[in-house]
Amino acid sequence: MEITTSSSSTSMFQFRQMTIHSFSLQTETLTLPNNNIKKKKATLELKQLPSHSDLHSSLSRVGATLAVKDLNAIMHHFGNSNKFQHISQLFLWMQQNNKLDTSSYSHYIRFMANQLDAPNMLQLYNSIPHQLAKNNVYLCNSVLRCLVRKAKFDTAIKLFQQMKQDGLVPDVVTYSTLLSGCIKIKDGYSKALELIQELQNNKLKMDGVIYGAILAVCASNSKLLEAEYYFNQMKNESHSPNVYHYSSLLNAYSACGDYKKADRLIQDMKSEGLVPNKVILTTLLKVYVRGGLFEKSRKLLSELQSLGYAEDEMPYCLLMDGHAKAGQMDEAKLIFDEMMKSHVRSDGYAHSIMISSFCRAKRFGEAKELANDFEATFNKYDLVILNTMLCAFCRAGEMESVMETLKKMDELAISPDYNTFNILIKYFCKEKMYILAYRTMEDMHNKGYQPVEELCSTLMYHLGQVNAYSEAFAVYNILRYSKRTMCKALHEKILRILLAGKLFKDAYVVVKDNTASISRPATRNFARVFMKSGNINMINDVMKTLHSCGYKINQDLFEMAVLRYLGEPEKKDLLLHLLRWMPGQGYAVDSSTRNLILKNSHLFGRQLIAEVLSKQQVNSRPQKSH
DNA sequence: TTAGGGTTAG
Incomplete structure (x- = not known):
């Protein structure tokens, strides 16, 4: 019951x-x-x-x-x-x-950090009543942390400014939260400096955590001297460095392969009682590789192996990549084979490195072989490996594999990026599949990626060759309206294509917008073709445009225009307009054209024609005397 | 009560 x-x-x-x-x-x-x-x-x-x-x-x-x-x-x-x-x-x-109350918000943010996306997080912060928690430093730090973790650094910085306006007094935690966002962004070092400056202006003291963050920023931006500076300053302020501080500095040394400094740092670290771990030794290997010390690298790899630190592929990858970039593909392949023989755990990086290195070395057959091997061995894909494989298949001309790889991307809902589009467009061009290349470029453009000029120019040319004139013009416009700079010769190139395709109106737009970039002969050719076949309603506009950009219109051109008008008497107003316009700019029709007009004046009204022509004579006399 | 960081590969 x-x-x-x-x-x-x-x-x-x-x-x-x-x-x-x-x-x-x-x-x-x-x-x-x-x-x-x-x-x-x-x-x-x-x-x-x-x-x-x-x-x-x-x-x-x-x-x-x-x-x-x-x-x-x-x-x-x-x-x-x-x-x-x-x-x-x-x-x-x-x-x-x-x-x-305040803790309701902070609990909520803590528990929902992974569920809420950046816009929701912002909305949440903005919904906090002013008197309640808007400037609570714990709460603000949580919100900022959430944004930084979601790689929304710019959003985090904007919100940080707003928070300060709302009364937040930031503390060291706030700054270290934001600093950690500088590690993997473009221009992170200068953004980090601004934050450090602000922290110091606020009379806050840097601690071990802050130093850890700035060292990592320096390392990932190849700021070796700056990394050393912060490392020493940290020691001077009696914060003892831990393995992370050491490995960041060591990583900073890897950029220029400064193995002497690296060796000294390891000694220093040992004398402080710290034991180099797997990451430290692997980073040291990176320093040796970057410094081109392959023998020393091999020795260190053996050391890593005997310590049990070479059970996954990373140290092998470092060494392989180093050899490949030094042009030693066969040495790289030996390491790859050794790795495969001893069944080192791999996530596919080793394959990825070898495939792209073979492509770089133009050894496409071997690249393709490894791409097939990857396909057979692994059942996991990401964008980088898919691009690498696509590149190998394209360069080896394996159309079927290319299409299969694209299908795979689709199935896995992995969206193509700039590289994917670039690889495909080049390939389709090579295979003379220009329309497909064009569709791919259109897709690329719609996804917000801007193709480089060279690729556009090539595609444009080939589209013109296969009579795909409006597609060629679309490619031209993709380039023109992107932020990339554009070679002047390209305007003339598209102009030729458009005239060949009888796209006179588009040709006129190109001429009008780029008068300074188009040569006299090309302009003259355009003018003649347009007078002959262009839209009659635009003839006068074209005349005026040519004149206003300093092009001197010759008699031939006027004669061609007049002939067009005589062929279509219902356009008499346009003819009269042209004739009235001419004297003001110092032009006059020559006698043969004049006779032609007079002979047909019954079509336009004798009186009007006589009147207009008489004005021409008067105005043209001074010009003739020159 | 509630908050922060860092290391290696394509």
């Missing part, structure tokens, strides 16, 4: 648990006031709600009896049991009922 009164979504087992629990509570807390008992009951009910059941209806029933801190405790409970659905429902209810 009791069971039927409970909510339908509560199982019999849970219902029993609840009643037993509440009973024991009641006996324990007989002295508690009535509403405290109610609270405990409500809390229990909510906490024990199964994840699929409707939290909202329970809340509207018992939520009113609960205080903010009870609700926070419930949220905490949901968080610990990963009930994200319930967390957001509860938080929403708390917002709607105005029952939240």
Whole structure:
């Protein structure tokens, strides 16, 4: 009987648990006031709600009896049991009922950091009432951390500025959070410097964590001297460096392969009682490889092997890549083979390095072979390996494999990037599949990638050759409206194509927009072709444009225009307009054209023609005297 | 009560 009164979504087992629990509570807390008992009951009910059941209806029933801190405790409970659905429902209810405080927000952010995307996070921060928590440093740090983790550095910085306006007083944690975002972004070093400067202006002291972050930024931006500077300053301020500080500095040495400094650093590290770990030794190997010390590298690799630090492919990859980049493909291949023979754990990096190196060395057959091997061995793909394989198949001319790889990308919903498009367009051009190349470029453009001029120029030319004139013009426009610079000769190139394709109006646009870049002979050719075959309604516009860019219109051109008008008497207004325009610019029709007009003047109205021509004579006399 | 960092490969 009791069971039927409970909510339908509560199982019999849970219902029993609840009643037993509440009973024991009641006996324990007989002295508690009535509403405290109610609270405990409500809390229990909510906490024990199964994840699929409707939290909202329970809340509207018992939520009113609960205080903010009870609700926070419930949220905490949901968080610990990963009930994200319930967390957001509860938080929403708390917002709607105005029952939240600072820690409600910070709990919510902590538990939902992975579920919320950047826009939601921003919206959340903006929804915090001013008097409540907007400038709470813990809360702000959590929000910023979440954005940085999602690689939204610029968003984080913008929000940081807003937070300061809202009254945030940043602390070292705020700065280290933001600094960590500088490691993997373009121009991260200068952004990091700005933050360090601001931190110092705010009279905050740098600590070991901050030094760790700035050292990593220096290392990933090849700022060797700066890394040394921070490392020494850190020591001077009596913060003792740990392995991470050492490995960042060591990594900074790898950029220029400074093995002497690297060796000294390792000694220093040992004398401080730190034991070089796998990462330190692997980074040291990177220094040796970059320094071109292949013998020393081989020795170190053996050392790594005997320490059990060469069980995955990274040290092999470093060495292979080094050999390949030094033009020693056969040495690289030997290491690859050795690695395969001893069954070193691989995620496919080794294949990727070898395939792209073979492509670089124009050994396409071997590249293709390894790409096939990768296909047969691994069942995981990412964009880089797919691009590498595509490159190998394209260069080896394996159309079927190219198409299969593209299909695979599609199935895995891995979107192509700039490299993918570039590889494909080049390949389709090589195979003389120009329309396909064009469609691919269009796709590339729509996805926001800008092809380089050389590729556009080649494709444009070939499209012209196969009479795909408007496609050629589309390629021209992709380049023209991208931010890339453009070679002047390209305008003339597209002009020739457009005239060949009888796309006179487009040709006119090209001429009009690029008068300075188009040579006199090309302009003259355009003008003649347009007068002969272009849209009659635009003849006068073309004349005026040519004139205003300093091109002197000759009699032939006027004669051609007049002939066009004589052929279409209903355009008489245009002819009259041209004739009236000419004297003002110092032009006059020559006698043969003049006779031609007079002979046909019945078509236009004798009176008008005579009047217009008489004005020409008057104005043209001074010109003739020159 | 609540917040922070760092190392290696295509």
